[in-house]
Amino acid sequence: MTIILIEKYGKKILELSGEIDMNASPVLRKELMTLVKKGVTPLVIDFNNVSYIDSSGIATFVEGLKGMMAFGGKLKLAALPSAVKEIFSFSKLDRVFEIYGSIDDAINS
Amino acid sequence: MANGSEITISVEYLRGTEKKIEALKALIDMSALISSTLDLDELMQLVMEKAKHELQAEACSILFYNKEIDKLEFEVALCKEEATSDLLKQKIILDMGQGIAGWVARNMEPLIVNDVRADERFFDQVDKQTGFITESIVAVPLIGRCGLIGVVELLNHKRKEYDLELFQILCKQFAIAIENALQHKELVEKERLRHELEIAAALQKSFLPESPFLKKNNVTINAVNISAAKVGGDLYDFIEPAENMLGVIIGDVSGKGVSGAIYMSKIISDFKYVGISVNSPAGVLNRLNTLLAHAPHGMFVTVIYMIIDTITGRLRVSVAGHPPFLLLTKDNVKVMDVVSGPPLGILPAEYPDTVLQLDAGDRLFLFTDGVFEAKNKKGERIGYERLVEFVRMHGNASSLSDLVINYVNDFSKDTEMADDLTMVEIAFANNA
Helix, strand or coil: CEEEEEEECCEEEEEEEEEECCCCHHHHHHHHHHHHHCCCCCEEEEEEEEEEECHHHHHHHHHHHHHHHHCCCCEEEECCCHHHHHHHHHCCHHHCCEEECCHHHHHHC | CCECCECCCCHHHHHHHHHHHHHHHHHHHHHHHHHHCCCHHHHHHHHHHHHHHHCCCCEEEEEEEECCCCEEEEEEEECCCHHHHHHHHHHCEEECCCHHHHHHHHHCCCEEECCHHHCCCCCCHHHHHHCCCCCCEEEEEEEECCEEEEEEEEECCCCCCCCHHHHHHHHHHHHHHHHHHHHHHHHHHHHHHHHHHHHHHHHHHCCCCCCCEEEECCEEEEEEEECCCCCCCEEEEEECCCCCEEEEEEEEECCCHHHHHHHHHHHHHHHHHHHHHCCCHHHHHHHHHHHCCCCHHHCCEEEEEEEEECCCCEEEEEEEECCCEEEEECCEEEEECCCEECCECCCCCCCCCEEEECCCCCEEEEECCCCCCCECCCCCECCHHHHHHHHHHHCCCCCHHHHHHHHHHHHCCCCCCCCCEEEEEEEECCCC
């Protein structure tokens, strides 16, 4: 997995690629929680190049979401490939997270 | 001049020989010290005392190279004042190239500085923080088989004529000894962890039902649980919440390893308590969701909980983000995607009950995602649809779980098992 932090229209976007599994999750957690603790909101996660996410990866986003909710921040997941989207919808996590079809949708919402 | 059998030896020659003998003795002493222990802390104390004594130095310290942050950290310091040693270890980290030690680490060369005030490489912040007054430094890199380990520093040494080359040889031996001790420490630690894991695995298993097989009136249950690691994050349990009622839970905790196992154990114990006192599956999940709200690291659990009337086959089920279970009837396999809430432990939610009626011969197949997310060598996963297809083809088999295990094993041949597999088969025999 690789993680790149970019900025678009003044909004922070975390671009992820590869598999977010139990090996990658601790690295992601460090990046994500640093941004959450800094109060970066909204934070958009670009899933475009993510091929798979396991439960430890989802737990990392759950922690990020809880951290955001504590101060009224927004965590937006965007551009999920269908296989990844299925994992979220299968476990009804699409009701927990704000999920957007594209980065632009996430930014403009 | 030689005269007959007499030999004349110059004083310089004798002094030279004496020095060599002394050096040899120091080397032998050091070798003996180094091979006397595999305990890293003890080894460093012994060697530093020896080095301090050899050079008649006031203080001695070892800085370890931390590869991850590319900096030098004080590992041991032998000073007159213990407080100074503690201060060094707690507070001071040097960049590569910073100070004499940083220079030695970066250049991997030894250095003797007899007057540090005249050397611009000297980093006086350490003295300022500790109150120690450094006058001279002998610094030698510790280079092991895998590169730089750290730097040994001797401060304010009185024996200025000491042979640096000899000290370097001693440091080489010392570096090898440190590496050996580190490896030994790692092995001991691994062994300790392995032992701890064995205990954790045994404890975790004790939270699962004693027997994976249960028969009550018209209902027969058969469960299989295989952990990918020694301890796993899957769970299942059977309880009897009321007369002729059977409660069956299956779940999958996010994350694996010891943290997953502890979380799983908490869920099972909460479930055992709540399951007996609350008589609807939705009520149990709502209560568990509240109890699990403060799990660390975003941990959550997906769950299916059902209560079956073992006489009539009437069944109530509530689902929290768990993959749909299958209903196998005489001529069909149906994916039971009943109304579900999100996994437990994430957010406040309302979990509804769904009511089903089992007919004679019906079977239910509940499983965790480890079954259909098994990966083959090419990185492909079985997938939920393919698993359902497999069950459709082999639905009449007496032990579906065994067939599925073989299927998963065949599919993921030559790959490491990544997730736990848990399956619960429930058969309803009679529509009395």
